[in-house]
Amino acid sequence: MAIFSLLTQFRESANTFLSQFEPLTLVIAPILSLLIAGFLQSLISTVHENGLKSCLIASFMYLIKLVPGVKSYVDAEKQKVVDKMQAGNKSKRDNWRTELPATGFGSRVIEMMKEEKRKDAAWQGKCSGTVYIGGTEADDHFSLINEACSMFSHTNPLxxxxxQSVVHYEAEVVAMTAAMLGSKDKASGGQICGNMTSGGTESILLAVKSSRDYMRTKKGIKKPEMIIPVSAHSAYDKAAQYFNIKLWRVPVNNEYQADVKAIRRYINKNTILIVGSAPGFPHGIIDPIEELGKLAMSFGVCFHVDLCLGGFVLPFARKLGYPIPPFDFSVQGVTSISIDVHKYGLAPKGTSTVLYRNHEIRKHQFVAVTEWSGGLYVSPTIAGSRPGGLIAGAWAAMMSLGEEGYLENTRQIMDVSKKIQEGIKSIPELYVVGRPDMTIVAFASNVVDIFEVNDQMSSKGWHLNALQRPNSLHICLTLQHVSVADDFLKVLQDSVRTVKENPGPISGGLAPIYGAAGRMPDRGMVQELLVNFMDSSC
Incomplete structure (x- = not known):
């Protein structure tokens, strides 16, 4: 806090100095004083938000780039990294179409699509998350939801x-999901409501937007802020940018959970929302939802729980006897929840649900337009037109599986999760990050470069998620992994042994890029790399 005190003292000294000049400064001094005060206030805010070290590094890099030739050199080096990240992709794009064919291909496009599909990675059982449908009845389930989607592919609930059919299906998906998450509990008040969305990100965006507008109505907050643990999903960063909300990311505790005391210190008169996850995407660990709920209630702010991953597992894991802490609307203080149906709900991709404790909050999600020449318009979600086929597919998935089906699926994936955890612990060079509560297992190493291990796994067809802070990997276990757990552990052990005996990145691997990003002190430069990579990929 010394830096803040120093800057404040400087501002006061400047005001004192300017006040000594007469009479010219009677006009100039107040203007200069305001400019200096504004600059210092902005500087203090920036340092407080990003940290002194990050601000100094960013300022240093900015000054360095002013030196003739340095900026062009830095840009060229960044492009080299982007080119390496894009290795192999540019040549593939050379034959991509850039305009409509003069004559349509008719039904032959199906054969063309089948040929293109063969180029996809062999994802069956070897991807972290990604495809959640699996097991002996996978083909039947795919056929069922595909038929449901096809039957209603022409519909639009707008x-x-x-x-009216898909409107009916959406209402039932929302109601069934709400029932899983405490709508029948007396503590919930019996008003749980919501809508289906295109995925977890849209569900989170809507919850944030609704919380912002609700708190503006309730408390008159015009400069909204929200507080999230660093483990919370990056969708909150999107929401902060889209909806002009200041975002505070707070370090987690030693158990990789949201630090309630640390979050409390960031709450102020402009706070609209705090966030918890059940579980968090990086390490599969449930935040202390009850404590966060009490905190939210004590300050009268909204509290969103991200159940995108856990929503179709935790309720059933609890029924199976697992010690799952409270996480849903039974917790007082929870105002909204996001839950993906297209993950462990086994619905088609592009289906999620956002739920609210009551209609008073949800009404702020809607956009109603009364002065458009096209007529009166109201839309519940970010999208106007929505694919009714996906809603029908989600309803079909939930109705076909039922509680019994989800209980059996949960039993299988929780069992394989425990098996993977124990298998990783048996590899001396690795350790499990934290204590996973569900079906995500993160692991790291103090002996070998974990990103090189990831490259070895990738070369053998396994696609895991690379994490940072700490550098680690995780596997999100699904029904796909039930039959291949032993194979995964063997390949992992072999990969660790290979890296230990032959340290150094493999040709074409991403370990150098991940390593460079982790060591790069200027996070703005890392951000530029990611944007440049995406810009050249689209």
Whole structure:
């Protein structure tokens, strides 16, 4: 805090100095004083938000780039990294179409698509998360949801007077999901409501937008802020940018959970929302939802729980006897929840649900337009037109599986999760990060470069998620992994042994890029690399 005190003292000294000049400074001094005060206030805020070290590094890099030739050199080096990240992709794009064919291909496009599909990675059982449907009945389930989607592919719930069927399905998906998450509990108040969305990110965006507008109505907050643990999903960063909300990321505790005391220190008169995850994406660990709920209630702010991953596992794991802490609307203080149906709900991709404790909050999600020449318009979600086929597919998935089906699926994936955890612990060079509560297992190493291990796994067809702070990997276990757990552990052990005996990145691997990003002190430069990579990929 010394830096803040020093800057404040400087501002006061400047004001004193300017006040000594007469009479010219009677006009100039107040202007200069305001400019200096504004600059210092902005500087103090920036340092407080990003940390002194990050600000000094960013300022140093900015000054260095002013030196003739340095900026062009830095840009050229960044492009080299982007080119390496894009290795192999540019040549593939050379034959991609850039305009419509003069004559349509008719039904032959199906054969063309089948040929293109063969180029996809062999994802069956070897991807972290990604595809959640698996097991002996996978083909039947795929056929069922595909038929349901096809049957309603022409529908659009925006026209609720025309396509009453999918409006009905959406209402039932929301109601069934809410029932899983405490809508029948007396503590919930019995008003749980919501809508289906395109995925977890849209569900989170809507919850943040609704919380912002609700708190503006309730408390008159015009400069909204939200507080999240560093383990919370990056969708909150999107929401902060889209909706002009200041975002505070707070370090987690030693158990990789949201630090309630640390979050409390960031709450102020502009706070609209705090966030918890059940579980967090990086390490599969449930935040202390009850404590966060009490905190939210004590300050009268909204509290969103991210159940995108855990929503279709935790309720059933609890029924199976697992010690799952409270995480849903039964917890007082929880105002909204996001839960993906297209993950462990085994619905088609592009289906999620956002739920609210009551209609008073959800009403702020809607956009109603009264002065458009096209007529009166109201839309519940970010999208206007929505694919009714996906809603029908989600309803079909939930109805076909039922509680019994989800209980059996949960039993299998929780069992394989325990097996993978024990297998990783048996590899001396590795350790499990934290204590996973669910079906995500993160692991790291103090002996070998974990990103080189990842490259070895990738070369053998396994696609895991690379994490940072700490550098680690995780596997999100699904029904796909039930039959291949032993193979995964063997390949992992072999990969660790290979890296230990032959340290150094393999040709074409991403370990050098991940390593460089982790060591790069200027996070703004890392951000530029990611943006440049995405810009050249689209």
């Amino acid at each position: 026209h609720l007077d025309v396509f």
